[in-house]
Amino acid sequence: MRVYSEEIHLSTRGEVDIIDITGDVERIVKNSGISNGIAVIFCVGSTCAISTVEYEPGLKRDIPEALERLFPRDHYYHHEETWHDGNGHSHVRATFLKPDLTVPILDGDLTLGTWQQIVFIELDVRNRDRKVIVQILGL
């Protein structure tokens, strides 16, 4: 059993930038030489999230619109009293979407569906340089 780690670095373009990182994670799985196990994908920071989606232009608009309906940017957030940085909604969205995703690896491949991509979701209100940890455990 081995552990293999790599980081993905991203420069994001503000709220709500959704970036397909499937190819990066697949490359890291290959680099690991691990055939059977798991890949844990974790975004560092409290205003971002990892999930899966069919990565197509429609859903890249639908996800931000759903976030805006559920957690409106112009609602009052008490986070503002602490930092005055206008991203209270970003933090709340991140707590609901969570920063981690775990995908099985079978025979050297992630067990994703054909239309199921791994995405980094930028929830902060400005461009950010981001780090995603990919931690692979297996044989």
Added chain:
Amino acid sequence: MRVYSEEIHLSTRGEVDIIDITGDVERIVKNSGISNGIAVIFCVGSTCAISTVEYEPGLKRDIPEALERLFPRDHYYHHEETWHDGNGHSHVRATFLKPDLTVPILDGDLTLGTWQQIVFIELDVRNRDRKVIVQILGL
């Protein structure tokens, strides 16, 4: 340390079918012979999710009703422009609920509460044949 894999196959009955897969996962843990480690449960596809719930008839109605309030089926989704298949809300719901769940295994048992079952949630608008990967790592 070992890795053990099995698949669960499900025939789902449309939107929002919630299926208790706890017994299947427990059986796979036994088959693995692994006493201490983790079980990763992952649904293949971009319109389904894995979570936990107290599996009783009331909540089997409350979860779909909450999904409908938060992500209404008759809202306009841009996904429709790509595929015209009427399941934009299914995809958005799946991105929020996510396809993975990781449960510790201690002394051969999942560490679930008495009223905490593992469920597959069908979010697509039609019956589907589904595959759930159960990946077990441990000793």
Added chain:
Amino acid sequence: MRVYSEEIHLSTRGEVDIIDITGDVERIVKNSGISNGIAVIFCVGSTCAISTVEYEPGLKRDIPEALERLFPRDHYYHHEETWHDGNGHSHVRATFLKPDLTVPILDGDLTLGTWQQIVFIELDVRNRDRKVIVQILGL
């Protein structure tokens, strides 16, 4: 490769108590002696959740307010027909937020951001004694 387990015990103060357990998880990582791997944090029960948040007083109010907007306590839940215990919204919230979180461990440390804490979220309507399993796998 080794597996190391510890439990965290919490006495929670009703709905929606958000408790920072980062220090507990860090201590357990140290106790494990594992330098590279993962920590799986899992709350036992169907009315609680684990996630991450910047743990500051504003967001400790914003998260409960968002939960109340999305899953109102006074909405009618069919769960009531089964148990008459007034916590249908607690269960629905828990299914959406999920009970698990997986964080990579690199060089003996969790890969959290500076402002990213691990939290237990009490979703039930009363004080509870809670158990959180921390399962560590790695080298």
